[in-house]
Amino acid sequence: MDLYDFAEKDLPAVKVKTLENVADYLGIMPLEGREVLDPPDIKLYWEDEARREKLIEFCRDNVRCVMGIGRTVLEFAVQLSNLTGIPLDHALTAAVGFRVEWTLIRAARQRGELVPKRAERRHMPYVGGMVLKPKPGIHERIAVLDYKSLYPSIMIQKNVSPDTYVPPDEPEPPEGVNVAPEVGHRFRREPPGLYKEVLSALIEARDAIRERLKALRPDDPLYRILDARQKALKVVANATYGYAGWLGARWYLKPVAESTTAWGRYTIKRTVEMAKEMGIELIYGDTDSVFVKYEPEKVERFLKAVEEEFGLKIKPDEIFERVLFTEAKKRYCGLLPDGRLEIVGLEAVRGDWSAVAKKVQRGVLEIVLKAKSPREAREKAVKFVRDWIAKLKAGQVPLKDLVIWEELTRRPEEYKVRAAHVEAAKRMMREGWDVSVGDKIGYVIVKGSGKLYERAWPYFMVDYSDIDLDYYVKKQVVPAAMRVLKVLGVREEELLAGVERKGLMAFFG
DNA sequence: TCTAGGCATGGGTGCCTATATCT
DNA sequence: AGATATAGGCACCCATGCCT
Numbered sequence: 001m002d003l004y005d006f007a008e009k010d011l012p013a014v015k016v017k018t019l020e021n022v023a024d025y026l027g028i029m030p031l032e033g034r035e036v037l038d039p040p041d042i043k044l045y046w047e048d049e050a051r052r053e054k055l056i057e058f059c060r061d062n063v064r065c066v067m068g069i070g071r072t073v074l075e076f077a078v079q080l081s082n083l084t085g086i087p088l089d090h091a092l093t094a095a096v097g098f099r100v101e102w103t104l105i106r107a108a109r110q111r112g113e114l115v116p117k118r119a120e121r122r123h124m125p126y127v128g129g130m131v132l133k134p135k136p137g138i139h140e141r142i143a144v145l146d147y148k149s150l151y152p153s154i155m156i157q158k159n160v161s162p163d164t165y166v167p168p169d170e171p172e173p174p175e176g177v178n179v180a181p182e183v184g185h186r187f188r189r190e191p192p193g194l195y196k197e198v199l200s201a202l203i204e205a206r207d208a209i210r211e212r213l214k215a216l217r218p219d220d221p222l223y224r225i226l227d228a229r230q231k232a233l234k235v236v237a238n239a240t241y242g243y244a245g246w247l248g249a250r251w252y253l254k255p256v257a258e259s260t261t262a263w264g265r266y267t268i269k270r271t272v273e274m275a276k277e278m279g280i281e282l283i284y285g286d287t288d289s290v291f292v293k294y295e296p297e298k299v300e301r302f303l304k305a306v307e308e309e310f311g312l313k314i315k316p317d318e319i320f321e322r323v324l325f326t327e328a329k330k331r332y333c334g335l336l337p338d339g340r341l342e343i344v345g346l347e348a349v350r351g352d353w354s355a356v357a358k359k360v361q362r363g364v365l366e367i368v369l370k371a372k373s374p375r376e377a378r379e380k381a382v383k384f385v386r387d388w389i390a391k392l393k394a395g396q397v398p399l400k401d402l403v404i405w406e407e408l409t410r411r412p413e414e415y416k417v418r419a420a421h422v423e424a425a426k427r428m429m430r431e432g433w434d435v436s437v438g439d440k441i442g443y444v445i446v447k448g449s450g451k452l453y454e455r456a457w458p459y460f461m462v463d464y465s466d467i468d469l470d471y472y473v474k475k476q477v478v479p480a481a482m483r484v485l486k487v488l489g490v491r492e493e494e495l496l497a498g499v500e501r502k503g504l505m506a507f508f509g
Numbered sequence: 510t511c512t513a514g515g516c517a518t519g520g521g522t523g524c525c526t527a528t529a530t531c532t
Numbered sequence: 533a534g535a536t537a538t539a540g541g542c543a544c545c546c547a548t549g550c551c552t
Contacts, residue, residue, distance in 0.1 A: 015549095097512050128514030150552090151513095185523055242512025249512080257513065287552040288514090330551045345517080345550055352548060402535060405546065417521045417546055452520065475519085 001092055005231050006072050009172050015351030016405050016440050019065050028068030029061060042458035075228035079094040082369030083232045100243040103236050104251055105200045112314060116250045123247060126258040127182075130265040132272070134325040136487060138369070139283050142320045142334070144302065147267065148313040151241035151290035152199045154263045157255075159310060161193025162244075162253040180259035181266040189257070195244065196252065199237055206233040225347065264288065268308055274309065278302050284332070286333075294319055318342075324370050327486055333484075335369040339445070347480040353399040353442075357476035364484045378488050385481045385495050389473050393465065402472055403442045403459040412438060420456035428458050445471045459483070 014025045024031040045055035081091035084102040158178040166186040177186040208422035209230040216223040281293035281412030320334035347353045348361040371377035392456045405422035424443035443456045
């Protein structure tokens with residue numbers, strides 16, 4: 001389930017989905033001011049009569065969290081169940097593919113069609129969305145233009161569906177065909193295929209509901225029901241393209257998925273050309289979006305021209321005061337007009353980096369994007385990082401900010417290479433912990449020689465004094481900071497100068 | 510009991526080569 | 533001199549988690 005759909009505000013996603021983190025995220029019970037007991041400590045609270053009351057209160061809070069989460073998601077579950085026909089007790093946990101499948105099964109029955117059997121199939125990869133190379137550096141006033149529901153719209157417009165596909169050996173039908181660019185697959189124009197019919201119905205229903213919502217107040221019970229309904233319609237519509245390319249799908253057809261992405265690539269390519277023709281500077285683009293220099297009149301004309309050209313809806317998603325790009329695709333940070341940062345893809349939003357590295361990178365981004373001049377940005381940021389390194393070296397960063405969380409995605413013996421989080425998980429198991437696939441393993445790196453995985457320990461099994469702080473400086477904080485500062489021409493030595501000397505002095509002294 | 514592909518990144522693995530050490 | 537051990541560098545692959 002996508003928790004993002006339920007949060008009141010635009011919050012960064014939850015990385016470790018503990019009960020308390022989810023409850024905090026959904027605004028049910030703030031973490032701030034709460035004493036959350038770490039699982040390894042719980043038995044200590046139980047054994048110590050003086051602290052047992054705290055454990056009991058913690059348990060009470062957990063129950064409140066569960067109730068609160070239930071209240072938040074129940075209406076959505078009801079609507080999802082109602083839409084897909086999946087029983088209510090399965091609707092939330094059912095895989096996305098099955099939600100789509102049951103929606104299609106209902107539609108097939110209405111159309112008087114039989115439901116295809118499941119089949120075993122060999123994996124056949126195909127080309128996906130197109131990602132443009134970003135222009136590295138800091139850009140001012142950038143608009144992000146997004147195609148609205150690009151893949152569903154293409155599938156509807158081109159009637160892309162397993163039942164409208166015309167194989168290469170068949171003659172062209174009299175009603176004509178749409179031919180996908182690059183891949184050449186053909187789809188008959190008429191009559192509407194299963195996918196087109198289902199997607200049109202989902203989108204139309206959602207649009208109608210959203211129209212009704214405008215006239216209601218959010219605290220109206222009907223609002224809650226309709227809002228949950230439109231969310232259910234959205235998740236099923238958005239997953240339909242992926243479903244078409246899923247090997248396990250009853251209505252799987254590679255040409256369907258492959259043609260949809262091909263038309264998508266064609267669309268964004270042409271969009272780039274049109275921007276160029278109209279003298280609009282383009283910074284970046286990914287699948288269904290383009291980042292352009294924001295010149296209001298030009299962009300307005302551009303949007304009109306693009307909608308005209310493709311018959312697809314495109315709209316400005318947001319306008320950044322400033323955006324920073326490195327050389328890498330899918331990684332950037334934008335400054336919004338209200339002063340908030342939107343961090344995308346960078347270490348600061350990844351769950352598998354230590355909190356200290358993420359905090360430092362976030363701080364650097366804030367300084368850099370809000371600075372009055374490049375010179376000020378550079379100086380302030382370098383000082384900021386150096387102060388953090390000093391703090392880290394002095395042992396003033398708490399252990400929990402040094403923990404690295406990674407998911408155990410298979411049983412330990414199934415890994416082909418040794419990895420830090422897997423070794424840490426094994427150490428937990430040897431201590432009697434019940435670790436299973438899907439669990440997030442929290443570990444720290446301790447001092448010593450040998451491979452990294454030999455130095456990875458569950459965070460609750462180490463003393464602070466055993467931690468290899470140098471690892472956190474060189475392999476966490478510095479790389480995360482440098483990712484951003486490299487754009488400003490900062491060298492790694494500038495961050496480490498002084499700190500290193502101290503190390504040498506300690507050695508000789 | 511698994512919606513898709515595209516991407517960056519760090520660390521492990523295995524191979525090659527240069528050098529040291531042994532026979 | 534030739535065989536063997538070892539270290540360092542490199543290319544490649546594995547694994548994770550992100551983006552659309």
